[in-house]
Amino acid sequence: MSTGGERGGSSVPDEVWEQFLRDSVDGVADAPKEPSARARVVTGRLRAEPAAPEGWRTYQVARPRRRKGWYVVGFLASLALLLVALDPWRMIGSSAGGEGRDGKPLAQESERPSEAPAVEPARRPTLDEPFKGSPAAHWASGAAGITVPAAKATGWMSTAQVERALGQTRDFLTASNLDPGVLRGEHPARAIALINPHQKDVQGFLATAFRAPSEDDDPLLLFSRFDASHARLVGDVVKTRGRITYREGERGALRVTADVTYVYPVVRAGAGGDEVTRTIVRRETVLNWDDPSKVITEPGTFSLVSYKVDMTNGGCDGHTGYLTPEFGSGQEPSTGETVDPYDRSTSMPDGTQTADGGCRTATRS
Numbered sequence: 001m002s003t004g005g006e007r008g009g010s011s012v013p014d015e016v017w018e019q020f021l022r023d024s025v026d027g028v029a030d031a032p033k034e035p036s037a038r039a040r041v042v043t044g045r046l047r048a049e050p051a052a053p054e055g056w057r058t059y060q061v062a063r064p065r066r067r068k069g070w071y072v073v074g075f076l077a078s079l080a081l082l083l084v085a086l087d088p089w090r091m092i093g094s095s096a097g098g099e100g101r102d103g104k105p106l107a108q109e110s111e112r113p114s115e116a117p118a119v120e121p122a123r124r125p126t127l128d129e130p131f132k133g134s135p136a137a138h139w140a141s142g143a144a145g146i147t148v149p150a151a152k153a154t155g156w157m158s159t160a161q162v163e164r165a166l167g168q169t170r171d172f173l174t175a176s177n178l179d180p181g182v183l184r185g186e187h188p189a190r191a192i193a194l195i196n197p198h199q200k201d202v203q204g205f206l207a208t209a210f211r212a213p214s215e216d217d218d219p220l221l222l223f224s225r226f227d228a229s230h231a232r233l234v235g236d237v238v239k240t241r242g243r244i245t246y247r248e249g250e251r252g253a254l255r256v257t258a259d260v261t262y263v264y265p266v267v268r269a270g271a272g273g274d275e276v277t278r279t280i281v282r283r284e285t286v287l288n289w290d291d292p293s294k295v296i297t298e299p300g301t302f303s304l305v306s307y308k309v310d311m312t313n314g315g316c317d318g319h320t321g322y323l324t325p326e327f328g329s330g331q332e333p334s335t336g337e338t339v340d341p342y343d344r345s346t347s348m349p350d351g352t353q354t355a356d357g358g359c360r361t362a363t364r365s
Contacts, residue, residue: 105140108147109243109344116343120364125276127234130265134278134365135342136239139263143174145240146260155252156291162246162254165289168194168300169244169256177224177262177283178238185322188223196303198296213321220323221309224262224281227269227322234265234276241344251295253288255305261344266325278365279325280312280341284348308348312341312362338363 117135124133131137139145148170151163175182175191182188192206208217219225226232242260249255261282267273286305290297297303315324339360 106138106241108140108145109241110147110149111243112347113345115345116340125265125278127267127274127276130234130237130276130278131239131263134239134263136241136263136278139239139241141237141239142178143170143240145242146170146173146258147243149244149246154246155248155254156293157254157289165254165302166244166246166256169258169287169302172302173258173260173283173285176222177260177281178240180233180236182223183226183233183238183264184228185225188219188225191223194301196290196297196301198298199303202304210321213319215319218319219321220311220314222283222285222307224264225322226264226266226279227320227324229269230322231266231325232269232273234267237265239263249288249305251291253290253295253303256287256289256302258283258285258287259344259348261342264323268327275327277313277325277327279314279323280362280365281314281323282310282341282344282348284308310341310348313365337361340364 117138120133120135120137122133126132129137148166151159151166153159154162157165172191172194175194176188179188179190182191187210195202195206197203205217206219208214209219209221213219240260240262242258244256244258246254246256259282261280264279264281265276266279267276285307287302288295288305289302292299295303311323313325315322315326318324337360339362341362342364
């Protein structure tokens with residue numbers, strides 16, 4: 001005999017059924033929406049030029065691939081509620097990435113997952129539980145979610161040098177995307193100090209991006225920053241998941257690639273804000289720790305090779321230099337292609353987001 005409280009012959013517990021009824025009336029959580037806008041593909045600052053003989057200790061200007069994807073969050077209430085009703089114990093997709101069903105954080109990401117994270121029940125985030133209803137609830141916090149591999153001698157670097165370079169790479173990611181001051185909109189001086197000062201195109205981009213943000217010169221390509229007059233973080237926890245890899249690059253450089261997703265819970269700026277939404281930023285950054293006998297550089301600095309970013313609920317085409325999340329759920333959902341911002345099973349593609357250049361719709365936040 002069932003003691004769980006049956007509805008229509010199914011053994012669904014009372015509390016699950018009541019949550020389903022509440023969501024049916026209130027709408028699905030985690031579905032803020034933004035007006036549809038045009039996505040932009042930010043191409044490299046410099047175009048490829050005919051190869052020329054390289055001089056000793058000269059620096060070949062980097063040509064970063066700077067792709068920026070802007071996503072809006074769609075209102076998929078019917079689908080989410082159906083999943084809650086049919087799968088109240090979150091069995092669907094339980095093998096996708098090994099989500100921590102026992103409440104413990106996931107093990108670090110050591111390689112690319114084979115599937116997207118499992119579908120979570122539709123639950124509204126709160127000030128006390130800002131990651132409720134999100135796969136990020138099972139992720140590690142801050143730099144702990146960024147996997148750093150074991151070091152071994154590579155290129156011109158010894159094992160100890162590789163270990164130091166990997167640690168400094170994670171320091172850059174932390175200073176760029178997790179530093180509390182930078183997240184409040186302050187200048188990311190500590191992160192910029194790690195970039196090779198002789199990389200003139202990147203230094204020019206940095207100087208322009210903070211003085212006059214634009215489509216081509218946008219600090220959000222490298223740094224996560226919120227306008228303090230628009231939104232503020234909930235608490236001091238940012239959930240992260242990703243990994244650093246490395247290999248030998250050109251001229252014996254240590255080439256390091258970082259692929260990391262950051263989840264920021266935010267509320268409206270000012271007192272009394274209690275509507276929690278989330279901004280999700282995924283970054284793929286490639287950099288070289290160059291051999292100083294072959295490339296002009298400074299000790300403890302790296303050269304940027306490429307950088308790409310996808311953003312969900314960060315604002316569309318405003319080019320203010322700040323993430324500007326949308327609040328409220330009264331707008332009509334965007335249409336078009338959909339994307340799961342938590343899916344890390346594929347690499348970040350190059351090129352246009354959709355056939356017509358518009359924003360995709362994110363299926364969850």
